[in-house]
Amino acid sequence: MPLRTPRLAVPPWLAHALRAQRGPVPWSAVVRGTLAAGPLLLVAVLAGRPSAGVAAALGAMLAGINDRPGSRRTAVTRLGLPALAGACGLLAGTYAGLHVGAVALTVLLTGLGLLAGAVSAVGPVASGSGTQLLVAAAIGAGMPLPEPGWQRALFFLAGAGWLLVLRLALPTRAAATGGDYRFDGERDAVAAVYDAVAALLAGAGGADATARRARLTAALDHAQDALSGPRLRRYASSSAERRLHAQYAAALPLAEAATALAWAGDDVPARAARGPRRLAAAVRAGNHPGPLPAPARSAPALRALDDALLHAADAFDRGAGTPHPGKPARRRTAGALLRTVVGPGGREYGFRVALSFGAAVAVAQALHHTHWYGDHAHWYWLPATAVFLVKPDLGPLASRVLCRAAGTVLAAVLFAGLAALLPRPAGLVALVAVCGALIPVATRHFAAQTAVITVLVLALVMVGGEPPASWSRIGETLLACGIVLLVGHLPAPGQRGGTVRARLARAAHAADAYLGHVLGDGTADDRAGRWALRREAYRTLAEARTAIDLAAAELPALAKQSEGTDEVAAVLERLVDLTTACAVHLDDTGRLTSRHTERITGLLDELARLRERAGLRPSEIPDARQAPALSGRPVPRTGVERILPVRR
Structure with missing residues (x-):
C-alpha cells in the first residue's frame, strides 16, 4: 500500500496573514x-x-x-x-x-x-x-x-x-436602481437580509445551514446598524425612511421562521425561498414585490413562514405607512x-x-x-x-x-x-x-x-x-x-483573555434573557420584545465568536488562554437556535414537544460541563441546570407547566 506524504498544516497566525478579504x-x-x-x-x-x-x-x-x-x-x-x-x-x-x-x-x-x-x-x-x-x-x-x-x-x-x-x-452606483439616493446603503442592507433569509431556507436541510444562519445574523446586524444611525433630516423622517424601517421590521419574523426551519433540519420546498428573493429585489428597486408564492403549511415553522410572508407583503403594500410592529435597536446605556x-x-x-x-x-x-x-x-x-x-x-x-x-x-x-x-x-x-x-x-x-x-x-x-x-x-x-x-506576551494583571471572556459573558446573559422570555416570563403577544431579545442574543454571540476566532489564531502562548471558549460559544449558538424554534412552536401550538425539552436539558448540561473545562466563572457562564433559564432565575411553576409537556 503506497504511503501518503503528510500535508503540512499552515499555522493559524500565518494563514491569517496570507488571507485577504474578497x-x-x-x-x-x-x-x-x-x-x-x-x-x-x-x-x-x-x-x-x-x-x-x-x-x-x-x-x-x-x-x-x-x-x-x-x-x-x-x-x-x-x-x-x-x-x-x-x-x-x-x-x-x-x-x-x-x-x-x-x-x-x-x-x-x-x-x-x-x-x-x-x-x-x-x-x-x-x-x-x-x-x-x-x-x-x-x-x-x-x-x-x-x-x-x-x-x-x-x-x-x-x-x-x-x-x-x-x-x-x-x-453611489446603487443609487441608479431607483429611490432616494441618500438611503442606498440602507436599501442594500435591508435587501441583504431578505437574500440571507432566502439562502437559509434554500439550505435548511443541508450541511452548511449553520453557516448560512451566521450570514443571516451578520446581515441583520448590518441592517440594524444602518437604520439606527443619526437621521439625515432633523424632523419627521421621509417616506423612504419609514418604508425601510417597515421593510426591516417585516424581515424579523421571516428570519425567525427560517431559523426554526433550519434547526428542524428538514428540507424546505424550493418555492419557500422565492418569496424572500422577490422581497429583496423589491427593496433594491424601490417597488412592490408582486404576488409571493406561499409555502406549504404542514408544520409550525412553515405556517410561521407563511404568516411572516403575508405580513411582509402587507408592509410592502402599505409603502410608507405604519411599520410592521417591531422594536428599534437597543442602545447600550452609559x-x-x-x-x-x-x-x-x-x-x-x-x-x-x-x-x-x-x-x-x-x-x-x-x-x-x-x-x-x-x-x-x-x-x-x-x-x-x-x-x-x-x-x-x-x-x-x-x-x-x-x-x-x-x-x-x-x-x-x-x-x-x-x-x-x-x-x-x-x-x-x-x-x-x-x-x-x-x-x-x-x-x-x-x-x-x-x-x-x-x-x-x-x-x-x-x-x-x-x-x-x-x-x-x-x-x-x-x-x-x-x-x-x-x-x-507579557503576563497581564488579572485573568488573560479578558476580551474573549467579557464578550462570551455578554452573549451568555443575552441568551439567558432570550430563553427566559420564551420559556418563562414572556407573553405570547410580546413578539416585538422577543425579536429584540433574539437580535441581542445573536449579535452578542457573533461578537464573541469573532473574538474567539481571532484569539485562536494567535501564537500558541496566547491561543491557549482562550481554549475551550469556542465550544462554549457553539453550545450557546445551538441553544439560541433551539430557543427560536421553541418560540415558533409555542406560537403555533402553545406547548413544546419532548424533543424540544430534551434538547434544552441536554444543552444546559453540556454548557455546564464546558464551563468547568474552560475555567469560566459562574458569573461569566452561569450554571442553569435547575431551571429552564440560563441564570437559574426562578421561573413561575405555572408558566413551566403551561409550556412543557406533562410526563406521565
Whole structure:
C-alpha cells in the first residue's frame, strides 16, 4: 500500500496573514479617496501653506481608513467621532510636546494610551476613535509643523470633514436602481437580509445551514446598524425612511421562521425561498414585490413562514405607512458602556495599549535625545506604528507584525524609487491622490494597507519640508514590531483573555434573557420584545465568536488562554437556535414537544460541563441546570407547566 506524504498544516497566525478579504471593488469609496487628501494638499500647496495641507491630508487619510461600506447615516458616526478624537489628540499632543519634557511627555502619553485602550473595548467606532486619538497625539508631539496646535486641529478636522461631506453628498452606483439616493446603503442592507433569509431556507436541510444562519445574523446586524444611525433630516423622517424601517421590521419574523426551519433540519420546498428573493429585489428597486408564492403549511415553522410572508407583503403594500410592529435597536446605556470600559476586557486592552504606546514613546524619546536620528527626528512614527500594531481587530498579533513589517519594507523601497523620479511637489501631490484612491481597496489586507499608508505618509513628510525618511521608517517599524510582540506576551494583571471572556459573558446573559422570555416570563403577544431579545442574543454571540476566532489564531502562548471558549460559544449558538424554534412552536401550538425539552436539558448540561473545562466563572457562564433559564432565575411553576409537556 503506497504511503501518503503528510500535508503540512499552515499555522493559524500565518494563514491569517496570507488571507485577504474578497469582494467587488468599492468604486464609490475609490472616487472619494481620490477627491480627498490629494486635492486638499494641492490647494494648500498652491496657497503657499503646504504644512496646513499636510494636517488636512492626514485627517482625510485617517478618515479614509474608516470609510467602509454602509449607509450614509452610520458614516456620520463612523467617520465623525474618530475625527473629533483625532483632533483632540493632535491638540493635546502639540501643546504637550512644546511645554513638557521627555519624561513628562512619556507619562502623559502613556496615560492617554491607557484611557484610549480601555475605551476601545466598547466597539469598532470607539476603537477607531482611540486609535486616531493616540496616532494624532504622537504626530502632534513630534511632527515639526509651523502652525499652532489649534490650527493643526482645525486643518485635521477640515480634512476629515471634507471626506465626510463627500460621503454624504456623492451618490453611489446603487443609487441608479431607483429611490432616494441618500438611503442606498440602507436599501442594500435591508435587501441583504431578505437574500440571507432566502439562502437559509434554500439550505435548511443541508450541511452548511449553520453557516448560512451566521450570514443571516451578520446581515441583520448590518441592517440594524444602518437604520439606527443619526437621521439625515432633523424632523419627521421621509417616506423612504419609514418604508425601510417597515421593510426591516417585516424581515424579523421571516428570519425567525427560517431559523426554526433550519434547526428542524428538514428540507424546505424550493418555492419557500422565492418569496424572500422577490422581497429583496423589491427593496433594491424601490417597488412592490408582486404576488409571493406561499409555502406549504404542514408544520409550525412553515405556517410561521407563511404568516411572516403575508405580513411582509402587507408592509410592502402599505409603502410608507405604519411599520410592521417591531422594536428599534437597543442602545447600550452609559452604565453599560462604563462597565465595558472598566471591565476585564477594557482593563486588559487598556494595559496592552498603554504599555506598548508608552514604551514606544520612551524608546523614541531616548533615541531622539541621543541624536541617533539626526536633527530632523521622526520619533513620532515609532509610537504611531505601535498603536496600529496593538489593535486586535486588525488580526492576530503575529499576523499583524508580519504584515506590518512586509508592507513597510515594500513601501519604503517603492517610495525611494518614486521620490528620485517624481517632480516636487506636483509628483508627490499626485502620489498622495493615488494612495488616497487605493486605501479603500488596501484595507482588505493589513500588509497592503500598511504599504499604501506608508507611501502616502512619506510623501506628506517631504511635501511638509522634511527630508526623505524611507530607510529610517523601516528601522522604526521593526523596532515597534519588537515592542508590541514583547508586550503582547507579557503576563497581564488579572485573568488573560479578558476580551474573549467579557464578550462570551455578554452573549451568555443575552441568551439567558432570550430563553427566559420564551420559556418563562414572556407573553405570547410580546413578539416585538422577543425579536429584540433574539437580535441581542445573536449579535452578542457573533461578537464573541469573532473574538474567539481571532484569539485562536494567535501564537500558541496566547491561543491557549482562550481554549475551550469556542465550544462554549457553539453550545450557546445551538441553544439560541433551539430557543427560536421553541418560540415558533409555542406560537403555533402553545406547548413544546419532548424533543424540544430534551434538547434544552441536554444543552444546559453540556454548557455546564464546558464551563468547568474552560475555567469560566459562574458569573461569566452561569450554571442553569435547575431551571429552564440560563441564570437559574426562578421561573413561575405555572408558566413551566403551561409550556412543557406533562410526563406521565
